[in-house]
Amino acid sequence: MTARVLVVDDLEPNVKLLEAKLRAEYFDVLGAYSGQEAIDLAVKEKPDIILLDVMMPGMDGFEACRKLKANPETMHIPVVMVTALDQQADRVAGLEAGADDFLTKPVEDLALFARVRSLTRLKMMTDELRARYATGKDLGIVGKIDPDADTGETRVFLIDDNEDQATRLIAALGDDTYQVIHEADPEIALTRARAGEFDLILVNLSIEAMDPLRLCSTIRSFEETRLTPILAVVRHGDTRKLVRALDIGVNDYVTRPVDRNELTARVTTQLRRKRYVDQLRSSFQVSLEMAVTDQLTGLYNRRYLASHLSAMFDRAYWTGRPLAVMILDIDHFKDVNDKHGHDIGDLVLKEFADRISGAIRGIDLACRYGGEEFLVAMPDTDLSFASVVAERLRQEIAGSKFRFNNGRDELGVTVSIGIASTENGPEDDSAQKLIKRADEALYEAKNGGRNRVIQSAA
Template identity: 60%
Template sequence: MTARVLVVDDILSNVKLLEAKLTSEYFEVVTAFSGMECLDKIEGADPDIVLLDVMMPGMDGFEVCRRIKANPKTAHIPVVMVTALDQPSDRVAGLDAGADDFLTKPVDDAALFARVRSLVRLKMMTDELRMREATGQGMGLVDPATTFSESISAGRILMIEDRPDSAAWFSSALRKENDVACVDTFEEALVRVRGGDFDLVIVSLGMRGFDGLRLCSQLRSLPEGRHVPILVVVSDGDRRKLNQALEMGVNDYLTRPVDTNELVARVRTQLRKKRYADRLRHNVQLSLEAAITDQLTGLHNRRYMARHLDNLIEQSHRTAKPLAFLIMDIDYFKKVNDSYGHDIGDEVLQEFARRISANVRGCDLACRYGGEEFVVVMPDTDVPFAYAIAERLRKTVESTPVMVSRDPHKLGITISIGIAQSAGKNDTAEALLHRADQALYSAKRTGRNRVVADAA
């Protein structure tokens, strides 16, 4: 995973050390040497994460973090404090200022890379929601003022721990501000998450009765648990379990012995992020329902695609990351309508839309372009990867007949797909669409039922 990291420290040697470590892991690094320079760089460099020193002259890291988090345009950017301060009170001060984590110098490389990758991965999901919400705002369907808010209401928290004394301690610390439920078995945890509508799940990785990491993995696979933040509790020094947890999508962690104030601060941080993500999803849903969903297939329509594609291309230019565009067409679809009627044709279109949705990623944008033509926009994706996805979809469609409601009850169909990739800062949505369309035309002209990538 690549990302743009802003490293902020007033000591040149510290900056160079972090820059060398991150560059060796293929991160793009931007640097700043003061609080004010950091705030300026955030505006222009659009970082994916900020590694921020605390002890700096003029404006310290706590104040810089507060300003980042108070700005609606930058509040979603993860901030990790990197400092020599190592007391629980220092971590709490950083968390209260809005920091997402607190790493103590000298920084362990494995811990640094695991945390950066974890926070960037979580930010990517937020970025996609923000991008889609921005599209809705641009179309006048969402009020920007309804998204950003600092208020935090009480949260519903599920504590998973099989040691009664530990569970009682966590419940006592959190019940002053939250509604806390405790469970001590693997099965009960899954049942409660499926039906509990929790705002946060806390999992002890030191349980004796079952594997907490396996539970975290299961929770992430549940539709009801996909968007619920998970905070794990690990023993001090158990770096292997912590890194595994971060890799599987856990949001945050605490190390034993747990400081009460740090627990409360980290819980507040996760609840704030959950509320923000929930508002983004709600606003995106409002936008979709307003006028930008294709009524027949449930995919986005051409109007939404046109606006969102402009945003994605602008982002691609700004981040220098590739953008792939797929346009696909059901082969000889007119014969389906002519032979079996438009109602059967509609059933074919609906099933094809379902197969597209099943074969693309959550961050990809699938749309019905018109008639039997569909498009998929794939951010941060090059042509070889897009080609592999397109070929998988083509084979799925070819090998599995479409079931329809009346005679002949199943139809064999094939599709042709054209692919193009964004081509630098002067590229436009119109040019990208034209190249993909030319590739689709080539696929049809050379026999159909194939994938062709633009050679430009």
């Protein structure tokens, strides 16, 4: 996996050394020699990861990291502090500034490359979600994302067969901040992980009942936990196991003996990123729904119908089971808008759609076909049964008035319905021809006096 890496250090030899190591692993490398230059390059070049020195004149690495994480254009770029500082307080300060990791010079190459690859994979997934979010934002259908928003109680799943260490970890996390659920048996933990809807999974990489790397790999392979952050507890100096863990999808790690402040900082970082990714995914789902649904009625729109009806028709053709289509048109709807206004007209359309939804089955497809026209596709349905459903719906519409102004006013509405089925279609039948036959039947219902159901001719 290749990536674009921004190396930041005020000493050119340090930049050149890291650049040479990274280029040897086929990474694309950019160099910056101050905090401000790093910020400017990050905005302009959009690197996949930033290796940031702490001790720099003017703006130090902590301040540069805070500014990068505060900027919406760069907040998603992983930052790794690379410094000669080796005190625990310095590590915590870097993590609290928003850094994703803190590596101490001289950096071990194996650990550096594993961390760069791990964070780059995460960045690439986030980039795809950000691109989808940007499209939805440009269309005005999704709102602002706030990764610091309060999402309620946070559930942390601790997998550790060492009771003493588990007790210390639970105490370090704090009873008031997180709801910590502990499981000592790895086999049971796998089942609970899939069903628990946890916000973060904390795994001791020294458990004995199961290969801990196999445990992490299995958790990452489950659909339910594919995106749940995994934080590993690893013995200090066990670089080989740590590198393997990062390669198979562990998001972050903390070394034993565990420092409470560092653990809290790393958990906070992972949870903040999870909230950010969850909001991106949610906004994409909203964008997708908006793209295929009619905003006023909540039914599917014509764009969705164009692709989905063809699939329903093909299934009917291959299985030999009939597919019925009915097109419904509200009678004299222009008069409703002219006499009562478009606001009342919209209320009528929405309630009309709700009545359609309440009258059809879950397997049926209902959409707003255009204006006051609606279409319902009914798989495994012959013409006679579709006619029964249509007639029942016609009677319900005509017999129950539409109420508005908090029930003070009411309006009578009728509907004309045309029905067609694949039963009486030609040999070269198609989804579009099926719609056309239903539309012709609707036209006949309109010309015949409205408020009626007409079947298409054979």
